[in-house]
Amino acid sequence: MDVQAKYEQNLMQLPNVTGVGIGEEGGRPVIKVYVTRKVPEEFLQSQEIIPRTLDGYETDVEESGTITAQTAL
Numbered sequence: 625m626d627v628q629a630k631y632e633q634n635l636m637q638l639p640n641v642t643g644v645g646i647g648e649e650g651g652r653p654v655i656k657v658y659v660t661r662k663v664p665e666e667f668l669q670s671q672e673i674i675p676r677t678l679d680g681y682e683t684d685v686e687e688s689g690t691i692t693a694q695t696a697l
Contacts, residue, residue, distance in 0.1 A: 640663065647684060655682070659686070
């Protein structure tokens with residue numbers, strides 16, 4: 625999805641964001657934004673808030689915790 629590529633770099637620079645992907649909610653595609661922990665909007669500055677939509681696609685913020693690379697066995 626082009627919208628992911630268009631916004632991924634900017635989203636990854638936001639506090640707590642660990643990943644961006646494509647998902648589905650209610651049969652519609654959404655932009656998934658993975659964060660280490662969800663923070664209420666009132667504790668964020670306006671430029672740190674993940675938009676509710678990007679180019680007409682809803683965003684879905686999902687708490688994933690800290691992501692670390694695993695070594696191959």
